[in-house]
Amino acid sequence: MAGFFSVRIAPGLRVSASSRGLRSHIGPRGARLHVGGGGTGVSTGTGPFTYYHPLSGGRRQGSSRSPSAAAGRRRASKAERAAELAAAILRIDGLHRQQFPPARAPVAPVPDTPSRDEVLAELQRQHRGAARWWQWSRRRDASRRARAELPQRWAKIEAATRHTHQLLQGDPDTVLAALAESFEDNDAPVAPVGVEGDEAHLVVLVPGLDAVPSHHPTTTQAGNLSIRRMSKTDRWALYRQLVAGHALVSAREAFAVAPSLEHVSLVVLRDEEDDVYGEPRAAPVLATRLTRATLHGIRWPEVTAWDVIEQVSQDTLLNTWGRAREVRGLDLADEPDLVRLIDAVDLDALDHEIS
Template identity: 45%
Template sequence: MPSFFSFRVAPGVRISASGRGVRAHLGPRAARLHVGGGGTGVSTGAGPFTHYQSLSRGSSGRRPASGPSAAEQKAREAQRIEAVLRGIRTLHRAEFASPVKQTAPLPSLPPFRSLVERAEAHHVRAASLFRRAQRRSARNRARADAEIHAQRLLGEARAEQRRAQDAMDESWRLLMINDEDTLLPALEAAFEDNQAPAAALGVDIDTVNVVVLVPGLDVLPDRMPSVTKAGNLSLKAMPKSTQAAVYRDLVAGHVLLSAQEALAVGVGLEAAAVVAVRREADGGLSALLATRIERHARIPEGTPWAVLEHAGRDTTVNLRGISKALSPLNLAKEPELRALVDECALD
């Protein structure tokens, strides 16, 4: 039998068993924490090389310090940063269910037996206990009354069901023709739990106009994991070019997410015109990006920015410098965007 086996239980989590016991391995290869049989350790890897550093008590017999060591803290911070970056890269991959045309249920009806018992309580009570024929006749009248009552209740329930179905059909019709009084409240409810606040400001025939308030650069990690020449884990300052690329992905991810959710909810829409705005230090809003995402656009694999470059139509953006950093648009040259941003009432 093999003396070692290993299997993945979740992304970034692997379990192995060997002669030393069962161990858990947490995090990406660039900064992986190992715990369990054989002691605690941290490994880093780049290319074909891996460096392992034990964090357990050494042969000198010294007790490990209470709390995580500096190496453990660095490894955990590296894992946290990797999780943040992975979340940004996959932000646009969320899926949304579209509403379906509803069918009104028949209102609940009381059991027929309860109607019979209620009628018998009225008719049989007046019959003599010793006149069986009289009591049998009373039960027959009670059942007949119960059947009449049941038919009346069924008719009322069906009429109520028809009224409810008519209301549902009308709501569906209004949603299909992009009626603003129907569509905009539905989008407001859908956007309510989004990480980046969004608002649908209006509908132009088959296109909804959406403004999404994206976070600033301050939400990005200022460091990123790397490996030194000696094979040790390092957290170095994030280069400006990398920061610019990650921020483009963050903005594009929220834009794509808002567009996809709008198109999922608005079953009659053909496109979503999305403007990404950012709150600046002075409290004002600046527009960073405007694009149009069509319902039948092919969404390829790739980073959010790569997807937006492929799927976006009539995209307006201002990329500055060698790093291609997202910068505010000059709204003096974009009167329609200026009007849209001015209309935005996001807090």
């Protein structure tokens, strides 16, 4: 895991990430429990000095019968559960912060293409290997094999060069293919369904509310670790972060992959239970449009995904209900273009990816 960061999840609870992995720190500085990458332990102390004691590892014979050992195991179990919940919340909160290679404008230079003679010379060097200058028969055989391989190698170079030119110039088929390949390993399945000029149209399939934890770690007034049920309002707020996070990370990846794109329009579908015939169903819950220029300069580590959607996206559709702002399906009766966009998606294939 590159770099290091630390995020405050709740009063008395902080999650950090380093090369050792995710680690939760629970309680005040004078009596803090640490769980996750690097093992379980407690630290005590105030001011500039602290003392750390590991809890994991061996124990003395007979200690398993002592009340203090049993209580310690219960605390460790609760701490591990708290760490799991904190990590799940952190993953949702940080979806949109994933980094991609910086996108460049369409004026990016095309890599230099070697000449046919240069390719032949390189193939000859590869086939000759460690042949000495006086090993004439071996060198002649290497040259013969290099000339035989040249047409195939040259065809691949020409195809790659042609693909690069087409991608930079915004050829729709080339951009669609590049996006589809890039999205293959995304957490939420993404289907690129069209490219018009400098704009790509994407459909993203996200999980339902069950993907959001129902409980969260916190501490009591005395500083003890506690796991409590998340309020309905907080849980739906976190779900909106999940929806917005997947939308943003898909758009950012599209801009990084295709330099010709200046706009990305997205429809986010929520995966739902199959219908009575066993066919997959999905409800549209968010439609929005993002522009490359408006994403430049955003302080990604400091803002939430929903902040970005609310402040910089265009033509956003979201249907929330009640005090908790539950995310409900969109009514697209007056949006035939969005309906056609969704209909162009192989929902069965997307649903298979998310499951």
